[in-house]
Amino acid sequence: MAQPKRIYETPLPDFTSALRDGVRVMGLDISKSVIGLALSDPDLKYATPLGALKRTKFTEDAAALLEVMDAHGAGGLILGLPLNMDGSEGPRAQSVKAFARNLKPLTDAPIAFIDESLTTAEAEDALAAASVKAEKRARRLDETAAAIILQNALDTLNAPKDI
Numbered sequence: 001m002a003q004p005k006r007i008y009e010t011p012l013p014d015f016t017s018a019l020r021d022g023v024r025v026m027g028l029d030i031s032k033s034v035i036g037l038a039l040s041d042p043d044l045k046y047a048t049p050l051g052a053l054k055r056t057k058f059t060e061d062a063a064a065l066l067e068v069m070d071a072h073g074a075g076g077l078i079l080g081l082p083l084n085m086d087g088s089e090g091p092r093a094q095s096v097k098a099f100a101r102n103l104k105p106l107t108d109a110p111i112a113f114i115d116e117s118l119t120t121a122e123a124e125d126a127l128a129a130a131s132v133k134a135e136k137r138a139r140r141l142d143e144t145a146a147a148i149i150l151q152n153a154l155d156t157l158n159a160p161k162d163i
Contacts, residue, residue: 015076016157018110023075026050026068027150029116029142030079030096035061036142038150039072044157047150049143062103069109076109080116080149087115114153116145 019025022042029036037050050072053064068074079100082092089097100111 015110015112019076022073024073025076025078025150025154026072026074027078027146027153028065028080029146029149030099031055031142032095034142035065036144036146037068038143038147039074040150040154042073044154047147047154049147052142052146058099058102061099062106065103066107069107074109077103077107077111078150078153079111079113080145081113083115083117085117112153114149114156116149 024042025040025044027038027040027047029038033055035053035055037052038047039050040047050068053061053068055061069077077100079096081096082090084090084093096113100113104111
């Protein structure tokens with residue numbers, strides 16, 4: 001079994017205790033041009049790709065994201081944090097953190113980050129293994145990466161706790 005990925009910023013007990021009962025959690029894969037979306041089931045066990053939002057400017061991106069969250073009953077966000085291979089934070093990670101900082105005043109949903117190292121490559125492999133044609137892979141890559149990010153977080157949340 002693979003080592004669970006680390007969730008950053010918001011400690012898990014704080015994240016899960018801040019969730020209202022019955023809400024879903026949304027996973028985000030944030031890039032310069034697109035925000036990949038995934039949604040958990042109400043029991044917080046499984047992640048499903050949900051689509052992608054084309055980015056414009058922050059106010060429009062945030063409004064679209066909050067609308068999707070409301071439509072799907074999402075009460076928490078897990079953002080993929082693109083760490084460097086040595087675990088350090090580069091400009092991409094700082095950009096994701098800035099997005100979260102700007103979003104936080106607009107929602108009461110808890111926000112956490114999880115290491116998203118290699119999730120794009122994992123998403124590409126998963127789509128190829130599922131025989132998704134190359135022209136469709138590009139359109140589904142961001143939502144698939146978001147689903148992997150969210151599933152990694154859900155697996156970590158549901159992992160047995162050491163006694």
